[in-house]
Amino acid sequence: MSQEFFPKTSPGTRGLVYREPLVFERSVPGRIGASLPSAGVPETDPTDEIPAELLRGPIEHFPSLSENEVVRHYVRLSQTNHSIDSGFYPLGSCTMKFNPKVNEWAARLPGFADAHPYLPQEQLQGVLELMWRLQNLLSEIGGFAATSLQPAAGAQGEMAGLMMIRAYHLDKQGSPRKKVLIPDSAHGTNPASAALLGYQAVELKSNAQGMLEPEVVARAMDEDVAALMVTNPNTLGIFETHIKEIAEIVHAKGGLVYGDGANMNAILGVARPGDMGIDVMHYNLHKTFSTPHGGGGPGSGPVSVSAALEPFLPRPVVVKDGDTFRFDFDRPKSIGKLRTFWGNFGMMVRAYTYIRELGREGLRATAERAVLNAQYLRKLLEPDWHVAYENPSLHEVVFTDKNLKETGVTTMDVAKALIDHGFHPPTVYFPLIVAGALMIEPTESESKETLEHFAAAMRAILKRAKADPEGLKRAPEKPVVERLDEARAARRPILRWTPDFEIPF
Amino acid sequence: MRYHPHTPEEIQEMLQKIGVSRVEALFSPIPDACKLAGPLKVPEALDERSLMDHLEELAAKQPRVPPFLGAGAYPHHVPPSVDQLLLRSELYTAYTPYQPEVSQGTLQITFEFQTYVSLLTGLEIANASMYDGASAAAEAALMAVRVSRGQRTKIVLSRALHPEYRDVVRTYLAEGFSVEEVGFGPDGRIDLEALRAAVDEKTAAVLVGYPNFFGVIEDLRAVSEVAREKGALTVSCTTEGLALGLLQGPGALGAEIAVGELQSFGNGMNFGGPGVGFFATREAYLRQLPGRICGATVDRSGRRGFVLTLSTREQHIRRERATSNICTNHGLNAAAATIHLSLLGREGLHALALLNYRRARYARERLAEVGCKPLFSGPVFNEFAVRAPKDAPRRIRDAGLAGGLQIDCYYPELEDGLLLCVTELHDKTRIDALVQALA
Numbered sequence: 001m002s003q004e005f006f007p008k009t010s011p012g013t014r015g016l017v018y019r020e021p022l023v024f025e026r027s028v029p030g031r032i033g034a035s036l037p038s039a040g041v042p043e044t045d046p047t048d049e050i051p052a053e054l055l056r057g058p059i060e061h062f063p064s065l066s067e068n069e070v071v072r073h074y075v076r077l078s079q080t081n082h083s084i085d086s087g088f089y090p091l092g093s094c095t096m097k098f099n100p101k102v103n104e105w106a107a108r109l110p111g112f113a114d115a116h117p118y119l120p121q122e123q124l125q126g127v128l129e130l131m132w133r134l135q136n137l138l139s140e141i142g143g144f145a146a147t148s149l150q151p152a153a154g155a156q157g158e159m160a161g162l163m164m165i166r167a168y169h170l171d172k173q174g175s176p177r178k179k180v181l182i183p184d185s186a187h188g189t190n191p192a193s194a195a196l197l198g199y200q201a202v203e204l205k206s207n208a209q210g211m212l213e214p215e216v217v218a219r220a221m222d223e224d225v226a227a228l229m230v231t232n233p234n235t236l237g238i239f240e241t242h243i244k245e246i247a248e249i250v251h252a253k254g255g256l257v258y259g260d261g262a263n264m265n266a267i268l269g270v271a272r273p274g275d276m277g278i279d280v281m282h283y284n285l286h287k288t289f290s291t292p293h294g295g296g297g298p299g300s301g302p303v304s305v306s307a308a309l310e311p312f313l314p315r316p317v318v319v320k321d322g323d324t325f326r327f328d329f330d331r332p333k334s335i336g337k338l339r340t341f342w343g344n345f346g347m348m349v350r351a352y353t354y355i356r357e358l359g360r361e362g363l364r365a366t367a368e369r370a371v372l373n374a375q376y377l378r379k380l381l382e383p384d385w386h387v388a389y390e391n392p393s394l395h396e397v398v399f400t401d402k403n404l405k406e407t408g409v410t411t412m413d414v415a416k417a418l419i420d421h422g423f424h425p426p427t428v429y430f431p432l433i434v435a436g437a438l439m440i441e442p443t444e445s446e447s448k449e450t451l452e453h454f455a456a457a458m459r460a461i462l463k464r465a466k467a468d469p470e471g472l473k474r475a476p477e478k479p480v481v482e483r484l485d486e487a488r489a490a491r492r493p494i495l496r497w498t499p500d501f502e503i504p505f
Numbered sequence: 506m507r508y509h510p511h512t513p514e515e516i517q518e519m520l521q522k523i524g525v526s527r528v529e530a531l532f533s534p535i536p537d538a539c540k541l542a543g544p545l546k547v548p549e550a551l552d553e554r555s556l557m558d559h560l561e562e563l564a565a566k567q568p569r570v571p572p573f574l575g576a577g578a579y580p581h582h583v584p585p586s587v588d589q590l591l592l593r594s595e596l597y598t599a600y601t602p603y604q605p606e607v608s609q610g611t612l613q614i615t616f617e618f619q620t621y622v623s624l625l626t627g628l629e630i631a632n633a634s635m636y637d638g639a640s641a642a643a644e645a646a647l648m649a650v651r652v653s654r655g656q657r658t659k660i661v662l663s664r665a666l667h668p669e670y671r672d673v674v675r676t677y678l679a680e681g682f683s684v685e686e687v688g689f690g691p692d693g694r695i696d697l698e699a700l701r702a703a704v705d706e707k708t709a710a711v712l713v714g715y716p717n718f719f720g721v722i723e724d725l726r727a728v729s730e731v732a733r734e735k736g737a738l739t740v741s742c743t744t745e746g747l748a749l750g751l752l753q754g755p756g757a758l759g760a761e762i763a764v765g766e767l768q769s770f771g772n773g774m775n776f777g778g779p780g781v782g783f784f785a786t787r788e789a790y791l792r793q794l795p796g797r798i799c800g801a802t803v804d805r806s807g808r809r810g811f812v813l814t815l816s817t818r819e820q821h822i823r824r825e826r827a828t829s830n831i832c833t834n835h836g837l838n839a840a841a842a843t844i845h846l847s848l849l850g851r852e853g854l855h856a857l858a859l860l861n862y863r864r865a866r867y868a869r870e871r872l873a874e875v876g877c878k879p880l881f882s883g884p885v886f887n888e889f890a891v892r893a894p895k896d897a898p899r900r901i902r903d904a905g906l907a908g909g910l911q912i913d914c915y916y917p918e919l920e921d922g923l924l925l926c927v928t929e930l931h932d933k934t935r936i937d938a939l940v941q942a943l944a
Contacts, residue, residue: 189832293601338640
């Protein structure tokens, strides 16, 4: 590959990165990787008590490895992953920011990590205080009256929000209403959550500026509409400037406004959804508040509400009586429980740590740097790349592959080519309303020079797309595997290892 | 701010390139009426050491002894090698493997996790994990309804199923479904006669604990036979994943869906979350499975690789017609479970499960000698309910121990019931101290 296509960008390399078999293929019977205590009590036989039919011995096909082999196996696997700590990870809508190390330290404190959820509350004052403080901080940051930390992830927070809206309408007018309005730029979880609750999802068209028009909402709004779901700034990174007017239209017909908090990072300390007429919103602690994405979870999706919805929050919530903290289960209008126990507490510890580290100034500075980075990168890319919407965006920006039309190179090819340049691709083909979307969210964590290197890589890819489109379609060539056949995976699903596992390694 | 690399000079250069003079101008798309007038009422920033002192102070308020308590969250030994591997940045600071070529680590671990879940449950297919056991149980109920093409809308729950699992199923199925509970007998198992009466042609699924909330091992085969007679699916819910190291996999006993928690492997209790929900079922129901799935495939050169697959079931493609609104899984917790299961391996898993059984049995027998008789006659694994004095929790605490859950708040009729759990963290000395405290 020529120098021309790889300017100064820290390109990805191969080196000593291994292709690693499955742990089941590494097994040698007789090895063990665990240290077990001796019983120290009589070595009784379970068949005395448990019917033999319900018992089994060692499970066939479970592997046998020593500890050092297991460690090497998973270290090698880890080395085939890209991560924020190793490089830029500009997935739009995912807010891939630095995950502070003090957060990980905090979550591992034995008093947190080993706390049992059902101990008597007088033995849980520290964890309850942390939850109480985090509830209040999130309410303040979003401009809401109250917060439940229970939802396990953003999608469950959405579900909780819609359940509260449903309960509110049932309580107020005896029927739950039928429809939920959702802009065409929304996350897929929005219509999926609405459908789960039995609502009919009604799609609203965005205008030529990627925004929701008050008139469009007004036309769709009637007394059968339970809620409008909005993300603000929306998935195009564009602030819905008419949000207040839109909320008034919805409220005038007795509907409520659900806010998807996925993009809170853009407005921390600058604006508050609660002040814009949004009645309920979920946060994604793994986006805005730096808890790790973990290769796909755990998330955490606290949900904040206005005073009118507070009685319907999932139960319990943490309250403070004098100097003591306790769970309040006595909430007759609550929508109930969404999951076991109190939520993803381990994520709450990290988010709380982060908010206290940043403080009031740091929260605002975070939004400022996030928007600064996104706008700077937009300026660097705009001369060469087609931006989906001309009007100003905040923390993320959506480009397209329109300028590549005649080359045959697509957004997916651009994404794969970025990998060879040492960059994780942006979110691709989302939002769905933009053909060939490349959705870029740099976050506040990245330096000016990283953004410049990324822009240089994007320029180089554009150049190569025109000069050598076929070469580009071979990308990525540097990772441990080449481009993978996703169609085959779906056509012939192989979802687990079996002894006859036949795919060559 | 140490997390922000920008110098004041760089900020000026960047603003200049953008074409604005002040940072505030970056927010000009936000109408003034939507902007916050003053600063947030959030405390000032803390330096790292002060922050750590504050957190240590909060953490120190919880007791440090392993509680004699499970009830859905289990105290187990987490080997340091598990946690040190989890601290590999490449694992915990990666996201969903949308770009499989640079996410093979996450994907292969997920594939291994799915294989472990299949082996543990005796069912052919498993997903990449769920939020937790209770929401997995609710998703299983919804899946059973889908399998019946919406014709069956009734769910039957064993009353001996974990109370929070029952609660969550009711929350998820609040509209358009009926949920009925079936009681338990003196053995602590579901009352099969009552079950037979409750299951009808409208029943989509029967959900039972395996073991159940009392630690009692249900006769899953008998339950599934009753369900099958009426065409309903059987869902086994396992809160203590380690039990599956000693007990037969639910799939081998007739369950069509197995859900539950694998928190016991490699994950701390974390005050109840995050744990690792799991979901396994038969191959025939593949298209109805909720959540993410990882599959094996080949790359351009025909070599093995892993990808997320069958995503046409999922919300980001199918939107309102998706099988579930789930967007994420508990990837990192599933990775912890996978690593721990690999360390334990074939022999270790069985040995650890047997050790838990033996220590719990020793505790049961000693407690019975001092008058704390078993509440139920059914067989148990490492968790069990006994009759205990009303002041048992105080006695346990005064002895410097922790745990024991009085279950009358969930089952008012079981007034003197105390739920206990004994694991490898409780050696003979600790168990003897517990027995003495309750004597």
